[in-house]
Structures are given as structure tokens and as C-alpha cells.
Amino acid sequence: MNYPQTFLSEVQQQRQEFPGLINKVYFNFGGQGTLPRSGLEAIIDAHNVLQQQGPFSIKVNDWIRQKTELLREAIAQELGVENSTITLTENVTSGCNIALWGIDWQPGDRILMTDCEHPGIIATVEEIARRFQVEIDICPILNTLNEGDPVEVIKQQLTPQTRLVVLSHLLWNTGQVLPLKEISDLCHHYSQSDRPILVLADAAQSAGSLALNLAETEVDFYAFTGHKWFCGPAGVGGLYIRPEIFEFVNPTFIGWRGINIDGKGQPIDFKQDGTKFEVATSSYPQYEGLRAAIAVHNNWGNSERRYQQICQLSEYLWKGLSEISAINCLKNSPPEAGLVSFTVNSNMSHNSIVQKLENQGFFLRTIRNPNCIRACVHYFTLPDEIEQLIKAISAII
Numbered sequence: 001m002n003y004p005q006t007f008l009s010e011v012q013q014q015r016q017e018f019p020g021l022i023n024k025v026y027f028n029f030g031g032q033g034t035l036p037r038s039g040l041e042a043i044i045d046a047h048n049v050l051q052q053q054g055p056f057s058i059k060v061n062d063w064i065r066q067k068t069e070l071l072r073e074a075i076a077q078e079l080g081v082e083n084s085t086i087t088l089t090e091n092v093t094s095g096c097n098i099a100l101w102g103i104d105w106q107p108g109d110r111i112l113m114t115d116c117e118h119p120g121i122i123a124t125v126e127e128i129a130r131r132f133q134v135e136i137d138i139c140p141i142l143n144t145l146n147e148g149d150p151v152e153v154i155k156q157q158l159t160p161q162t163r164l165v166v167l168s169h170l171l172w173n174t175g176q177v178l179p180l181k182e183i184s185d186l187c188h189h190y191s192q193s194d195r196p197i198l199v200l201a202d203a204a205q206s207a208g209s210l211a212l213n214l215a216e217t218e219v220d221f222y223a224f225t226g227h228k229w230f231c232g233p234a235g236v237g238g239l240y241i242r243p244e245i246f247e248f249v250n251p252t253f254i255g256w257r258g259i260n261i262d263g264k265g266q267p268i269d270f271k272q273d274g275t276k277f278e279v280a281t282s283s284y285p286q287y288e289g290l291r292a293a294i295a296v297h298n299n300w301g302n303s304e305r306r307y308q309q310i311c312q313l314s315e316y317l318w319k320g321l322s323e324i325s326a327i328n329c330l331k332n333s334p335p336e337a338g339l340v341s342f343t344v345n346s347n348m349s350h351n352s353i354v355q356k357l358e359n360q361g362f363f364l365r366t367i368r369n370p371n372c373i374r375a376c377v378h379y380f381t382l383p384d385e386i387e388q389l390i391k392a393i394s395a396i397i
């Protein structure tokens, strides 16, 4: 791959920020990103502030409030939305749960979910269905990876009773990107229903990897995490809720962070911004870790530049893998993001291959459905690492 030397040294310099990249060749960003040094330092510094100034004091409480809002602002800027639309959560799944339990379900309502969702989200949808006599429809998106139109497939499955569509913006198993704006348009203007159909996007793989402008997509809920493509610490994520539907979503877990109180300390009502769904005490130093991680990425380039770089590198990996006769990349055209999924025709199982690779210092993962191996490249992955991986796989199989 021909990158100018100046560009490569810029990437090399950026990589110095990530201690997790030193001793391995890492392709598991879709599982968890490597925390930058400044993220770790920000977490430690925050703990020190809490201990020196508190841990509970007027000063510390002000400090926490200020840092929390700075994180909200950094996230909102990355997603192209107003700060007030962001709820800070722990992870993707808790954001999806806020949305799913927050809807005023009626018996007979239907949820349309793709056949590519994460087990934790499927389980939540199934429990909603059981508790509220809601029906689940599954739409076959997996088959649209290389042909067909996912929007058309979703359209075919909508009914007048459909209340919510649950999908992933970037599918975690195949790496397909779904056209979120077209899907939101379709659902909001579905003429056979007397109310707009809402869209919940699981953004586990898209937040921090795609260049996003959520306000433009008109998605209703966007649940994401900081610990994957943003490379933040585990335990901090968020949920975007479209302002137009905000008032119709009820909190399920409730606590002091989400309410207004009167002079006697009694609850009056819920806050009227994203904090409505925040509950109580969190591990605030982690917030500083995520904020520092986002700053590290932006120092290198904006989300558009990072996304372009991810796509160039994933295409390089995809091409290299496609040239190995025993490998079949699930996608038959270059990836639209950083996930490259493939099957290997070999006597060895995918698990054994991934285990062998990990023993040699290459970190990938298997996926169960469809049965495949997934490699993720980030914008700071080196072409040389991709070449090494391709050689290592060829030698193993």
C-alpha cells in the first residue's frame, strides 16, 4: 500500500498515544478500543482531584457537574446534535433499554427488528414482547449484504401496528451500513399507520467510526458506547433521543440526576433534557477518560478524515484476504467501514484459527451468526499490520 512517508509517520506518532498497540497487532476495535495514554492519565487525574478536594464536597460536586457537561458537549459535537439531546449511560445496551422500556407499549403493538441484532438487544425486545403483549417481526437484512435493498426489505415488513424498528446502523456481524436517513424517512411517513413509526439504532459499531450527523438522519434513538471505536474506557456510553419524541419517552430507572426537586428536597418533575434518563452516582473519572480519548482522535483529524482512512485500510485488508483462495469475504465489494468479516475453508474451526492468531499476537474474534471471523481496522491501523495479518492467516490455514 503506497502511503507517503509523512503520512505514515503521522500515524506512527498517533499510535504512540496507545499503549495497547505496542505489544500486539490489534483488530478488535469493534469489541473494545485501545485506551489512549491521555485517557488513562485523565482518569487517574480525576481520581486524584476527587480525593484531594473531596471526595464529597461543594467543590468536587461543581467539578463533576462541569466535567459531565464537557463530556456531553464533546459527544454531541461528534454526533452532530445538541448537547441537551444526549443522555450519558454505561454502554450501548443500557441506552437501548432506556428507549425500549421508555415507550408506552400497548397490547398488539409490533416491533420490527432485523435478523442481525446483538443478543442482549434481542433478549430485551423479547422481554418487552412478553410483558406487554407486543409482537415481534424479524426482517431479513442479512441477505441484503451483497444484493437487494434493505430499505425495501424493511418496508415490506411494516404494518399499521408497527411501533418501533430496531436495527443497527453498522451491522456488527457483516459490516454492512444501513441507510439510516432513508429508513427514518420511510418509518416516519409510513402512510398506513396513524402514528409515526419510531427507529432505534444500535450504534455500537458506528459511533466513533462513521462520520455522523444524527440530526440529519432523523433517527429517534441512537444508543452508543465510548469503549469501542471512540477508544474510551469501559463503562461510559450514551443515548441520543430526537427532540421531537423526547416528551413521549418515560424513564424506567429513576434517580436524583434526572429530577427537579423543590425547596424541601422533594421531587417535582423530570428534567427536560437528556439528564432525565440519568439515574445517580456514576464513576465520573471514566467520563474524563472518554473525553480525553475523543480529543486524541480529533487532534489527528475530524470524523470525516478518520472515516476515509478507515475505509481505505479496510479495503486494503478486504482485497488482501480476497486473494487467498481458502478465504471468502462475506462482502463482495469493499467494506463501507472498519469491519471485515470472512469465512475460512480449512480443517480448522474459526475459533481455532482465531486462537492460533491470538497466540501469535494478532487479535481478532469469531462471530456466530453468520459463522465467520471478524477483523476491525481503525484509522491508525498500519498497512504493515494488515500485511502481517494476511501472511499469518495464510501460514496457519
Ligand SMILES: Cc1ncc(COP(=O)(O)O)c(C=O)c1O
Pocket: 030, 031, 090, 091, 092, 093, 094, 117, 118, 120, 121, 168, 171, 172, 202, 204, 205, 224, 225, 237
Ligand atoms: C451491535 C452491538 N450491540 C450491542 C453490543 C453490546 O455493547 P455494550 O456492551 O456497550 O452494551 C455490542 C458489543 O459488541 C454490539 O456489537
